[in-house]
Amino acid sequence: MRIIVIGGVAAGAKAAAKARRADPNNEIIIYQDEAEVSYSACGLPYVISGVIDNERKVVIRQPEDFAKDGIQVLIRHRVIEIDTIKQQINVKNLQTNTDTVVAYDRLILATGARPIVPAIEGITLEGVLTLRNITDLARFKTLLTAIQPIQAVIIGAGYIGLELAESFHELNIKTTIVEKAVRILPKFDPEMAQPVHDHLLENQVELMLGDGLAKLHGDNGRVTAVETESGKILAADLVVVAIGVRPNVELAKIAGIELGPTGAIAVDSRMETRTPGIFAAGDCCESVNRITGAPIWMPLGDIANLQGRVAGENAAGGNAHFPGVFGTAIFKTFKLTVAITGLSEQVAQESGFDPISIVMAGSDRARYYPGKQGFSLKLIASRKDGRLLGAQVIGQGSADKMIDIIATALLGKLTCYDLENADLAYSPPFSPVLSPIIVAAGILNSQLTQLV
């Protein structure tokens, strides 16, 4: 049996590896249009800042490594057509510009996502970049070396924008973030986004909120300024467009493979598309939100790996299931960890829940133990039955631990009462005697009890 994987970054690389382990007898081919496969796109902001000192480090596996496992990797090959009836694809070799038709028995779509780039005046000027893949990284590195920018404008205050703001700070590039929404971090509740807002200002990042990109000014083909929708002109020798991504679904759509309500490829829990024998995984396809049951699009590296594993196993004849996501996400900007899992209070309301919530300060060690670091924790539960709905943590120290505990609590469909009685690990170097999570769950639980 021949399994063809389109795309080899995260989901595709994982799917191929898993398919190989599931059955050593199949022929497995990865087609990848870039020059690299199996790299960590999430590591790119840290290559730009220099925190990761060698860009080769974010490349996890080479085509030769796959070859050793009996997986053929064809880089700089773009799949330009899928014929789902004949079960074959048309592949263009980007080096020779020749097309080849290749038959498949099972197909795995791992075509990823790409940045949204508005078709505005000046968008093609030199110095206007996106940061999504390793090809973008090369452009960044070239530009940084060639012009040593001093003034950057980042369009979009999402996680890529905020990670890059830190990277640019490290490089002594003065940075302004332009964001169309009136606040940063729209997936977070306002009171949790505020300390991040303040922290950016403390680190000399300028924020221009409620304003969008109108056009770009240039000189000699190179960008010189951003003009916003409100008419402000911001001088810039580096502009990053980071207003979001959209799934790469054109190939699938033209082939008649069904898309879901989010615009990404629809899949079942086996990661199979509505076209039998064709699977999808990673940023090109949907997930299910395990709290609301609604389709959700979560283009994140870890989800891509989890989905790739399932798609690969099933393409090889297995029967694995991916049950969906809780919307967990985390990133770092300057000294702050910014993390979320489950539903925000606002989304909980929009989803028909009647949420209660608590925001409290927490710390990662006993109060008397030196070097402790603090964070703000928001915990959200359903008033009806006390079931936990989500959490947000902003700060330092064990912020990531807090989110993972709640993410696991969501997995177990736990209530405030359950979590209030969690048996978490305590010793002064690792936690206050009662974890902030236990304290927060206890406060919510006593609110519920009083309501009864």
Added chain:
Amino acid sequence: MRIIVIGGVAAGAKAAAKARRADPNNEIIIYQDEAEVSYSACGLPYVISGVIDNERKVVIRQPEDFAKDGIQVLIRHRVIEIDTIKQQINVKNLQTNTDTVVAYDRLILATGARPIVPAIEGITLEGVLTLRNITDLARFKTLLTAIQPIQAVIIGAGYIGLELAESFHELNIKTTIVEKAVRILPKFDPEMAQPVHDHLLENQVELMLGDGLAKLHGDNGRVTAVETESGKILAADLVVVAIGVRPNVELAKIAGIELGPTGAIAVDSRMETRTPGIFAAGDCCESVNRITGAPIWMPLGDIANLQGRVAGENAAGGNAHFPGVFGTAIFKTFKLTVAITGLSEQVAQESGFDPISIVMAGSDRARYYPGKQGFSLKLIASRKDGRLLGAQVIGQGSADKMIDIIATALLGKLTCYDLENADLAYSPPFSPVLSPIIVAAGILNSQLTQLV
């Protein structure tokens, strides 16, 4: 109503505070035989090492702080008798040596635990210490100042012994640990205890295993050497007896309050003893192991706080429940975090489970992200249904996070399959793309699937 609390360190202090919040109208009195209440016994090793630079820092609240909340604290008062029929106690004022009889409506026993000290020759010599409470700390500080010890022997390789080995290393005191068992950390599976063993040796701690304390030699009333059961003589100017603790239950026992099979006070999930109106919390009472359902004695500070909260609320007329424990514990020795939750593989077998397990290396960041730290993770599940039974983590980095995720998974009665599909927070500074927990759960799950 008058609520009397016997003991005011962790469980007692918490119970009193909770009882006060639950009902502001009761009279609440704490009797405490030491000169301090409300301190963190878990912080004491770090006061000795100097990591905590001021011993007052481990005292959380003063009697005056309780007084402000309307809780009367009588320090240096020892309760010497409980009359459960007349509902009164006999209290000795240790300063005046006078006894008083005081009536109660509700009684909370928070009498804690004390170190096991064998009645051997030389045990009362100066320089022979235990470390359990703040009175012990004062003795330690006096001794350290007076004689500046150069050679210590710690009897017992439990967590207090291993924490103190680190403290002594900080103080340049050469240390030998004598342990009767043939290995350290008997609650951990052997392969997980081994790296801790090796780490102690690397830090110049000598280990003498399979040998016990026979007697102590002295000169002029001061200890000079330890003689082991095998006849070895170890020179020592400081000896710490840390072979374990036992619950302080004599007062309860004489009063006819029932003890459980572990030897600690039996309580129901409301933390009420078998004598109605009398509650118990903390190191003097039992818990239930939530996996096996068996009584278990877990004398730990966080459990004391959780139990105290429930005992206090119920003494004030509430109806809170403490559902039990999973056996979670953590401590630090030198650079290693040593943590466990749930059942070890050995205990799982003894409890009638048919366990499967995986031991794997994990790390706390993406492989290319600088400063990452590693640990060894053991995950244990039931072969029958894949339900998680426990985990052990030894190492650095996010070892504590790993244990808390598993502790929460145990709370949700999750299986390997569930955990393999956890939506944990990933970004390169915080985790590999797939958490070591997801990888470990996946390996166990595939073992189970192959068995089907």
